[in-house]
Amino acid sequence: LASLVALALALRPDVRPVAPGGQPVAVVERIDGTPRRSAHLKALPEGEGRLSVRDAIHAGEWIATDARTRVAVRFSDGTSVRLDVGSRARPLAPGVIELTAGAVYVDSPGESARFEVRTPVATARDVGTQFEVRLLDGGLRLRVRTGTVELGNGPRSVSARDGTEVTLTTAGAVSRPFAAHGPEWDWTAGISPPFDIEGLSLSVFLDRIAREHGWALQYADSALAREASSTLLHGSVHDLAPREALDVVITTSGLSHRLDDGVLLVLRGAEAR
């Protein structure tokens, strides 16, 4: 087997990335399609600079996704950044990313420093939040799932709280409520980092899956919540979509669940109707 691996490595084509321009600031966690990277914004010739899982992303290095590609990267501070299809972005420094096309979704842990998404229209800054920034034709749309995001545009700034969508154009900012869950967020879950459940408690897993979908997690009762924290998961759901992973874990825990308007209710198996 070792000789086979050695042979494979010897025959492997050279897929070294374009030389990065700065310090490594993030690592690729998941890809869906063929994302590419380049040291220059427009220098992305066909077939070159393909990204792979676990590739390091360096400061100043552009990442581009086409119409069928999404990519998730994790910054050194733990922040997960996901690029939607048709996006172009580059990390400028730890905790700072520049977006020139498409959309990014940011999921940063609560303890992190402020994460910034800079765009030609405005800069979005957050503290411990989940949000999406999407460039529009002549504007920018910010959707805040949790936490608070400050959208700065020169001397002016707009603060958006969770459950808010702000559309920023030259005419000004328009805000409206926006659900933290729903099909508009599906693409972010589809490219979410894989779940490693081995040895994980059920409650931690459910917290993660609920956060991934913007759901509120509720247990049927406090006893069940305690049981969930002491229930350990074994195995792998590595390549499953988050909802599939949820179904598997819930089933193997002898429980059931219900989704109602953004609430993930975990029930005992006998209570499933």
Added chain:
Amino acid sequence: MNESTASSGAAVALVLAAALALCAVPASAQTSTDKYAGRSLAEALRLLQSHGLRIVFTSTVVTPELRVDVEPRAPTARRRLDELLAPHGLEARDGPGEVIQVVRATSAARERPRQSPAVASGTIEGLVVHADTRLPLAGVVVQVDGVTVDSLTDRAGRFLVRRVPPGTRMVRAAATGFAVVVRVLEVKGGTTVTVEMSLSPAATTHTEYVEVSEPRLPRHDPGVSSETSLDRREWERLHGGLADQPMRVVHALPRVSAVDDFQVDFAVRGSPFRHVEVVVDGVSTDWLRHTVYGRGATGSIGMLTGQVLEDATLRAGAYPHRYGDRLGAQLDLTLREGSRDRFRLRGAVGGINATLVGEGPLGRSARGSWLVAGRQSLLEWPDERAQSTRTPFGFSDWLAKAVYDVHPGQQAVLSVLGGTSNIDAEDHPSPTELGDGTNRASVVNFAWRSTFESAVVLKQRIYLVRHSYVNKTQSGQQWHRGGNDEIVYRADVARPIPHGLLEAGAQAGWAASRLDAGPGDPPASSRIPAASSNVGFDGSSWTRSSYAHFAWAATPAITLSPGVRVTKSSLVRNPTVTRWILGQWALAPGWALDASAGLTYQMPNLRYLNRGAPSLEPRPERARHLDIAIERRLAESVRWQATVFTRNESDVLRDPEVHPRLVDAVEVPTLDESCCANALQGSSRGIELMVERRSSTGLSGWAAYSFGKTRYTDASRAETFWADFDQRHALNLFGVYRFSDRTSVGATWRAGTNFPIPGYLEARNGGLFVGHRRNQVRLPAYSRLDVRADRTLESFGGRVTLSVEVLNVMNRVNVGIANGSVRPSTGEAVGFTDTLLPRSLSAGALVRF
């Protein structure tokens, strides 16, 4: 290919084959040599995982004490897994992505004791409050999974859900403008679970700006015991097809007295319509009605189509006076905003009018909305089928409303509302009779709403009201010309504070009123009342006022809401101080006690002042109110309420006497010049009972009974008499049954004893004659039953609702008050009554795209 290349290829093939062999041998060897017996089941499963099975299991199903006693014999890993699990009542089930899930076996699940299907159900009762102010929230939709009927919180914020299947239940409370709250409860059969839920305003301060196109909760003031609200859906079911008469909905509300089919006016607890404040989108005005001014008893219809109304709230007794000073009830109407979703068009054709409403988003990203509505009469009102003596008129009205979010937290609203009614009575043979006339009114209303720090809301509004009318005789001479103008600026601010909400506001306004009695005044023998026609006037006044209202949740069960309004008018010498206090006590689950008291004032209007004798100094009318109500919620959406009320009035203006009276057997014929003195002291007392079911499915409606006595005393003339709108018994029933979301039938029945015929009349020898005592003769009892059926169809990409309505199904001959006269020679009073609407069939269609 040369020899060396061939030998290299063979070498590579050998290496690959060797590698494959090395990989294969250990796998089979491990499988055959692994020992499972004696291990824990979890260890055994991990062993199988190492063989490539994607097994997922948890410590709750595969518990640590489970051990493998018998060595599996199956040749494959997958079948050995089945052998390992079976003794423990477990099984392997295929999942997504080749995952194998370890679960409890179905057969084992069947062996668990089953819940008896006959097990008793439980009850959930609770309280929904505002998370910031702790004030109870009424009208919140409460849903419990497993229960098909939704509940609404009552005025005390309480709800009750019966027949809840036992088990874990999710209770969901939702209201527009608030974030949804879900609680999970364990319900046991035969027991009641109590829950309190706090609703927070939706995520941002901007919420209210963008959801205004959605149905909203009517404003609710805790402690206003005599308050009834209707939302848009209920309104649409009630407003009727014959005349798209929005006020007809109000006529059917509890505690409302309306016994004239042709008039928009109504009385509440014996108070005349002039004591009722009508507020439309924050504008308090009396002039939004189609009618014939200067004509005495006549027909009238609201200057609004029911298609543009969002909700309505009727308050009586003591309530917060945010808009103005009135002695009696308040009808608060909200006009809806256009859709921010897409362009929509709806057209309605009813018995006597057609309505067209267009609406849609405004600006990019739906930052605003627009709505334009127009209504045109097709037939005159009152309908000629009624054969009424009222002067018929045609009408048209329109509304344009635009809402725009200028900036997050800043919203502008502009609306223009108006209408015209036209009289065309040129077929009368007498040249001095009313020939034609026009009545116009319009309201321009601009509001700006600012939100600060997610909580403080400042609303500023400036509005202009213009009203004018002109009546001409058959010969074309001007008989009447009059009008009213008003311009008002008002600012209101609301700020949540711990356990309460503080509101305050101030306004300043100028009003003018004029009447020009022209040379074409009809002779005394005319049926047009002289008192309302031959006195001209022209005047204006300034009014400044401010108010404060504080709703305080003293405890989770008790809410107290005091308030005060100070008004200074150029019409009177001293300012008035209206004050009120409202209390609500949630006595027990399902029970609420409301009590309210207040002192209210109403300024004399310009018309009364100009009629008065110059030596009289006018004073504001005033009233003291006390209401006590107890309310019990019986089921999910059913409640009853009993209210006792008392109102004492002082300095009430007395209307001029139009007709003569007998004094010591001598007929006194002329107009009483003391009409405008604050001559009347009055009292009104009564009890009101109501049972109500509000539900989006099945039966919905109410049954309300009122008993009241309203009496006035004029000390200057040493006489006491029943009020013009004194109605002893009143029954208002409304019900609609929804068979489906497309089919419904409804009925409205209003019945009761009737009002006195105003004047000094007495019944003798089968006729009416001038008498000694005022308001001694009453109209016969009133009863009217209307039924309606609606059916909605979907076609041509839209929805068509067809409605058939029969008014006065029993074809009862109801009688209203008309412009009568007294024959000088005999003292006989003739023409004082008029027959009202006969049985009428009406069909309508509402088309929506």
